Amino acid sequence: MQAAAPAIPPTGLHEARHEEAGFWSTYVFSTDHKVIGIQYGITALCFLFLGFCLMMLMRWQIAHPGQPVPAFGPLLAAIFGDMAAKGIVSPDLYNSFGAMHGTIMVFLAIVPLAFAAFGNYVVPLQIGAPDMAFPSVNMASYQAYVVGGVIMFFSFFIPGGPAQAGWTSYSPLATSIPTDGQTFWIIGMVFLITSSLLGAVNFIATIIQLRAPGMTWMRLPFFVWAQFVTAFLLLLAFPPLEAAAIMQFMDKVAHTSFFLPTGLAVGGTLAHVSGGGSPLLWQHLFWFLAHPEVYVLILPAMGIVAEIIANNTRKPIWGYKSLVYSVLTLGFFSFIVWAHHMYLTGMGVKIATFFQTTTMIISIPSVIVLTCMFISLWGGSIRFNTPMLFVMAFLPMFGIGGLTGLPLGLSYSDIHLHDTYYVIAHFHYIVAPGTIFALFAGVYYWFPKITGRMMSEFWGRVHFWLSLVFMNLIFQPMFAQGMAGMLRRMADGGANYSQARVEGAVGGLSPGIMNLHTYILWAAVGLALAQIPFMVNLFWSIRHGRPAASDNPWEATTLEWQTPTPPPHGNFASPPVVYRGPYEYSVPGHARDFTPQNEPG
Amino acid sequence: MDIPYVVQPREDTGLYNAKVGIWLFLASEVMLFGALFSSYILLRVGAPAGYWPRGWLNVPVGTVNTLVLITSSITTVMAWAACKMNQFGRFKIFHACTLLLALTFVSIKSYEYHDKFTHYEIGLKDGRIADGHIVENHPQADHVVIAGRYVQDRRDLYDLEVRKAPHHHEEISIPRAQIESMERYGPWHNTYLAIYFTLTGLHALHVIGGAIVIGFLWGPGSKLWETDPERFTNRIEISGLFWHFVDLVWIFLFPVLYLI
Numbered sequence: 001m002q003a004a005a006p007a008i009p010p011t012g013l014h015e016a017r018h019e020e021a022g023f024w025s026t027y028v029f030s031t032d033h034k035v036i037g038i039q040y041g042i043t044a045l046c047f048l049f050l051g052f053c054l055m056m057l058m059r060w061q062i063a064h065p066g067q068p069v070p071a072f073g074p075l076l077a078a079i080f081g082d083m084a085a086k087g088i089v090s091p092d093l094y095n096s097f098g099a100m101h102g103t104i105m106v107f108l109a110i111v112p113l114a115f116a117a118f119g120n121y122v123v124p125l126q127i128g129a130p131d132m133a134f135p136s137v138n139m140a141s142y143q144a145y146v147v148g149g150v151i152m153f154f155s156f157f158i159p160g161g162p163a164q165a166g167w168t169s170y171s172p173l174a175t176s177i178p179t180d181g182q183t184f185w186i187i188g189m190v191f192l193i194t195s196s197l198l199g200a201v202n203f204i205a206t207i208i209q210l211r212a213p214g215m216t217w218m219r220l221p222f223f224v225w226a227q228f229v230t231a232f233l234l235l236l237a238f239p240p241l242e243a244a245a246i247m248q249f250m251d252k253v254a255h256t257s258f259f260l261p262t263g264l265a266v267g268g269t270l271a272h273v274s275g276g277g278s279p280l281l282w283q284h285l286f287w288f289l290a291h292p293e294v295y296v297l298i299l300p301a302m303g304i305v306a307e308i309i310a311n312n313t314r315k316p317i318w319g320y321k322s323l324v325y326s327v328l329t330l331g332f333f334s335f336i337v338w339a340h341h342m343y344l345t346g347m348g349v350k351i352a353t354f355f356q357t358t359t360m361i362i363s364i365p366s367v368i369v370l371t372c373m374f375i376s377l378w379g380g381s382i383r384f385n386t387p388m389l390f391v392m393a394f395l396p397m398f399g400i401g402g403l404t405g406l407p408l409g410l411s412y413s414d415i416h417l418h419d420t421y422y423v424i425a426h427f428h429y430i431v432a433p434g435t436i437f438a439l440f441a442g443v444y445y446w447f448p449k450i451t452g453r454m455m456s457e458f459w460g461r462v463h464f465w466l467s468l469v470f471m472n473l474i475f476q477p478m479f480a481q482g483m484a485g486m487l488r489r490m491a492d493g494g495a496n497y498s499q500a501r502v503e504g505a506v507g508g509l510s511p512g513i514m515n516l517h518t519y520i521l522w523a524a525v526g527l528a529l530a531q532i533p534f535m536v537n538l539f540w541s542i543r544h545g546r547p548a549a550s551d552n553p554w555e556a557t558t559l560e561w562q563t564p565t566p567p568p569h570g571n572f573a574s575p576p577v578v579y580r581g582p583y584e585y586s587v588p589g590h591a592r593d594f595t596p597q598n599e600p601g
Numbered sequence: 602m603d604i605p606y607v608v609q610p611r612e613d614t615g616l617y618n619a620k621v622g623i624w625l626f627l628a629s630e631v632m633l634f635g636a637l638f639s640s641y642i643l644l645r646v647g648a649p650a651g652y653w654p655r656g657w658l659n660v661p662v663g664t665v666n667t668l669v670l671i672t673s674s675i676t677t678v679m680a681w682a683a684c685k686m687n688q689f690g691r692f693k694i695f696h697a698c699t700l701l702l703a704l705t706f707v708s709i710k711s712y713e714y715h716d717k718f719t720h721y722e723i724g725l726k727d728g729r730i731a732d733g734h735i736v737e738n739h740p741q742a743d744h745v746v747i748a749g750r751y752v753q754d755r756r757d758l759y760d761l762e763v764r765k766a767p768h769h770h771e772e773i774s775i776p777r778a779q780i781e782s783m784e785r786y787g788p789w790h791n792t793y794l795a796i797y798f799t800l801t802g803l804h805a806l807h808v809i810g811g812a813i814v815i816g817f818l819w820g821p822g823s824k825l826w827e828t829d830p831e832r833f834t835n836r837i838e839i840s841g842l843f844w845h846f847v848d849l850v851w852i853f854l855f856p857v858l859y860l861i
Contacts, residue, residue: 129604130602130604130605131604133604133606133618133621133622134618134619134622135604137622197626197629200625200629201625201626201629204621204625205618205621205622205625208614208621209606209611209614209616209617209618209621210604210605210606210618235625235628235629235632236628236629236632237632238629238632239629239630239632239633239635239636240632240633240635240636242633242636243633243634243636243637243640244636246637246799246803247637247640247795247799250788250795250798250799254787254788254789254795254798255789256788256789256792256795256798256799257789257791257792257795258640258644258792258795258796273789274789274790274791274792274795276644276647276648276649276652276791276792277644277792277795278643278644278647281640281643281644284643285636285640288636570602570603571602572602575602
């Protein structure tokens with residue numbers, strides 16, 4: 001394979017300038033966007049693992065309510081005491097696990113991984129910048145994230161355990177449960193919000209200011225566009241949740257009544273509060289963040305998918321401009337659909353109509369994005385390497401997740417499906433085999449740039465096929481359970497409402513539906529096992545993987561591949577100049593089937 | 602490669618990096634305060650008729666504080682202009698004024714907080730309510746003394762603007778045995794005070810944070826002037842933009858909480 005792109009001579013510049021940098025300033029207190037990206041990535045992967053473990057414990061409890069957790073039972077009893085007496089997950093502990101699974105997965109795992117880790121590492125490289133616009137702010141962003149994560153993690157070990165009111169933390173439930181876990185949750189969230197605020201400002205400023213000469217807006221790789229819109233969502237949607245968190249903190253600590261209505265009774269007695277507050281206010285502020293947050297979860301994934309599709313079909317992504325305008329539209333509309341999470345709060349028909357309309361409208365750009373990706377495959381000579389396999393699976397998985405969202409966006413069908421396992425299946429299809437698959441693809445794809453070595457193709461395929469099968473075995477049955485009326489957040493997995501308990505009860509959950517719990521548990525175990533090849537592959541390949549053939553082993557066009565491997569501090573040996581669009585693959589008349597963005601002419 | 606546009610503006614955007622950053626940061630601040638103002642509206646609209654306080658805050662004091670902040674905004678601009686005109690001495694003087702004005706604002710705000718925290722609503726066993734500032738409240742004494750008045754209906758405490766008659770604030774001595782409940786005007790007292798303390802408290806934190814930054818640039822941070830005056834001037838501009846925003850928030854807070 002010939003050397004990729006205009007060969008950039010290795011330079012002594014980097015070593016000369018940073019000779020004296022020690023371990024702490026290189027790996028812990030680094031201001032280099034690439035190191036920060038890797039820090040984010042590793043920390044977020046750890047939290048992803050923690051969130052996954054919580055889910056396994058919950059699945060055990062759902063399938064076998066009241067039975068001690070095998071193997072890990074004594075450990076649970078040692079950590080949580082009475083809440084896990086004899087290794088049995090108590091309903092309180094189940095609630096804690098549910099709340100923390102959601103919180104950890106959304107705010108500590110997926111968003112930091114998709115936005116902060118990949119964004120930090122890739123965006124400055126792709127736009128031809130030496131670093132982020134504010135490197136110190138970038139470091140502060142990571143540190144705030146770690147502090148937030150530590151606070152959340154620490155709350156597992158306080159008396160009463162962590163927050164129990166779901167990741168949505170609805171008031172007055174959240175402030176009425178007698179555990180300080182909720183206070184930890186709020187303080188942790190404030191740090192995480194600060195972190196994402198600093199990150200978002202940095203990303204937007206970097207993309208606006210530090211684009212290399214010639215890198216016009218319509219020459220930006222789609223991944224950069226996706227991160228750009230994501231950053232705006234974080235910038236503008238998180239502050240209202242911060243305001244809400246401050247008010248809930250006041251409710252909890254200063255005994256105000258922002259979200260506590262007049263006449264509130266807790267545990268059968270009148271709560272000693274002034275009242276006059278509005279529980280709905282919390283829900284509005286929360287979902288004003290949390291719906292754009294959904295797009296924060298999915299947009300970076302779409303960006304990764306576009307990069308990998310173009311690279312492995314060896315042709316330009318179809319409808320680049322449509323993709324850009326779609327993602328901008330998605331960003332805008334994501335701010336005016338939030339109340340479709342609240343149809344059951346008794347809102348008026350007119351308001352429900354408004355939010356149903358905007359929800360149907362927002363599905364249009366989503367479909368355009370997905371369609372562009374599918375059409376991009378058409379006529380390509382596709383290279384089925386591991387990143388591409390994950391991306392190919394992302395498309396239908398995201399499709400299932402998206403289409404099953406439509407019935408939830410219409411108030412009439414939502415009344416039936418609200419708060420059931422159908423909802424769980426729907427958004428997990430988007431985030432788990434959707435976003436997480438795209439993230440896996442990203443890891444396999446950019447790994448050679450980060451380390452100079454390839455991850456094992458064989459074990460990558462094992463990881464892919466097992467994950468794909470088990471993901472579907474886990475989430476597909478939940479659609480059936482949800483439509484049969486099984487509610488989420490029940491510590492006994494619905495045993496109390498089963499026909500086995502109340503024979504012939506109208507609407508009781510049938511044995512067939514209840515038995516699915518066991519299948520899902522074993523599929524989850526299978527999914528856990530399927531991640532072992534990934535973890536081993538990831539760490540083993542850092543030192544022992546096959547060396548990448550060149551700085552550009554995938555023969556890609558975008559700028560991150562036109563750097564030395566791994567890119568030194570400052571990234572480019574000489575300032576890059578951009579001459580063409582991001583996806584010039586298979587240009588007729590060219591000797592090679594890819595033309596890097598910085599190739600003149 | 603060094604990071605470009607740290608000091609000089611980029612040609613096509615016309616901005617240097619930090620200016621883009623501060624405007625983005627201020628956009629998120631707008632959303633933060635916007636959410637709290639929206640909450641204010643929702644709480645006020647949801648309050649039962651006659652139970653949203655009016656005239657609870659001292660308008661002349663609030664007006665003085667508004668003027669203090671506006672003046673500090675002017676001195677901030679003057680300080681920046683002095684830097685631009687290469688007059689470092691004038692910059693020092695103007696920003697000293699900014700800092701003093703910030704201190705004045707926080708002091709006046711503390712006085713207002715103190716006024717609320719010494720104000721009690723005391724429910725008596727005969728159904729009357731005594732309301733006023735505490736004069737004497739020793740735990741051992743069998744009487745509590747306040748400077749205030751008695752009302753029969755709790756609603757009489759809420760709308761102080763329609764009561765044209767001057768307040769009769771006389772010292773009332775209440776036997777402790779008669780007291781059923783006693784609560785000061787803290788954030789827990791009702792949702793108006795909750796949003797009042799939250800909004801003004803968050804704003805005061807911004808004032809203090811801004812003052813710390815300006816204080817740093819006035820003191821140790823001003824050494825940058827000797828090595829890179831242009832970059833220093835940019836920093837004054839950036840901190841000034843933040844200071845104007847803090848000022849602007851107060852311009853909204855004042856009518857919302859004090860006047861309407």
